[in-house]
Amino acid sequence: MSQHSKNNYVISADIGGTHITAAVVDLEKKIIIEDTRTRISVDSQGAATEILENWSSALIQACQKFGSPAHQVALAMPGPFDYKNGISLIKDLHKYEAIYGLNIKSYLSEVLKIEAEDVLFRNDAEAFLQGEVLAGAGxxxxxxxGITLGTGFGSALSFDGITKDLxxxxxxxxxxxxxxxxxTRWFLxxxxxxxxxxxxxxxGLTSMVKHNPVVTDIFEEFTANxxxxxxxxxRAEKPDVIVIGGNIAKASNLFLNGLIDQLAGYVENVKIRMALLxxxxxxxxxxxGFATKAGRGFSFAPVKDTNFNTQS
Incomplete structure (x- = not known):
């Protein structure tokens, strides 16, 4: 065992469609240790070996920056995925099809030399919303x-702090x-x-919007859809607020106001906030997930309520 307590530190990673970002999270202080942050580009349509080596490399680099071996690893992973057993079920989604059926939990356990039970997976939209509820727009x-707009369309619902993938x-x-x-592929x-x-x-589309009316038309169709x-x-869930994240959310100036106006025609008191974190x-x-597993509560210091795009 290293000088750092196994229970207090987690190597956490976000698996995106084009990259992996990893960093060490201090569960006791409830912070991300900034100088451990590592980002590596990943070809999600590449070979399984290439994908897995990039993922493990990011985790190892975060460990090295931390100066301690990893004893607990948590990954926010797109679905479909067997989150309990760590097996990818992704197919026909134009990403990560090469790892279909592979046991990622076993692979990372062997590469990082940790127990399989110390590798946890969570749906990426669920993890996103849990983080925003703990410390951000939620x-x-x-x-x-919560919805995420990016390589795929993610969704989750949080009620009384318990967050589940939708x-x-x-x-x-x-x-x-x-x-x-x-x-993203719909826009392209x-x-x-x-x-x-x-x-x-x-x-690339947003950079052309001032000079290309086709881009405006595309965003208007996206908003209507x-x-x-x-x-x-x-209407079914009656959420108190909708939190929107993902890379497409960076273009919220092209769809947020229209979305708010159109939703107001269907339901009353719609409140939308763009993700903060x-x-x-x-x-x-x-x-x-490790704090929950250990039976203790977990909340980060809230971000100050500034620069929200909201509508009551």
Whole structure:
């Protein structure tokens, strides 16, 4: 055992569609140890060996920066995934298909030389929302609906501090599923269909918005689709607030006001807040699993309530 207590430190990681971010979380002080933060690009359509080596490399680098071996590892992972047993079930989602059926828990246990029971997985949308409820835009609300807009469409619901994945991305929508409409690939496909041109990402679209009315049209269609989809879950769950995160949320100036206006036509008293913590939300939310496992409460110091995009 190292000089650091096993129970107080977690190597936490957020698995994205194009990267992994890892850092050490101090459960006792309830902080992310900044100088351990490590980010590595990952080709989610690459070979299994390449993907797993990038993931383990980020975790090892965070450990090295911390100056201590990892004894507990928590990962915020996109689904579908067997979170208890650590087995990837991702297929037909244009990402991480090479690791389908692989036991990631066993792999990381062997590479990091820790017990398999000390490797925890949590749905990434669930971890994101747990972090925002603990320390960000969801703090102080009893019932929070969280959605993440990025490589995929994530969703979770938090009630009295207990957060669960909703998996709305798999719900039917129009001629497919919600994940196909509320993710980066929808934007890229729409732009290609309308212009015959390719663009590297949503950030590429936003950079053209002032000079290209097609981009405005695409965001208006996205807004209309998202409001239509969300109205049913909002009516059913009646959340106190909706928290929106993910890389597409960085373009909120192009859809937030329209989303608020359109949702107001379907449900009363809609309150929307943009996520505050970025990747830190998922890192915090994943690490919190060890505090829950140990039977102790876990909350970070709340972020000051500033720069919210809200509507009551």
């Amino acid at each position: 703090t102080g609300f009893r019932k929070v609906l 998996n709305l991305g798999s719900e039917p929508y129009q001629d497919s599923i919600a994940d196909d409409y509320f993710s 496909r729409q732009y290609y269909e309308l212009t015959g041109l390719s663009v590297s990402g949503v950030s 998202l409001s239509l989809f969300l109205k049913h879950i909002i 970025g990747e830190d939300a998922a890192l915090m939310g994943a690490a919190a």
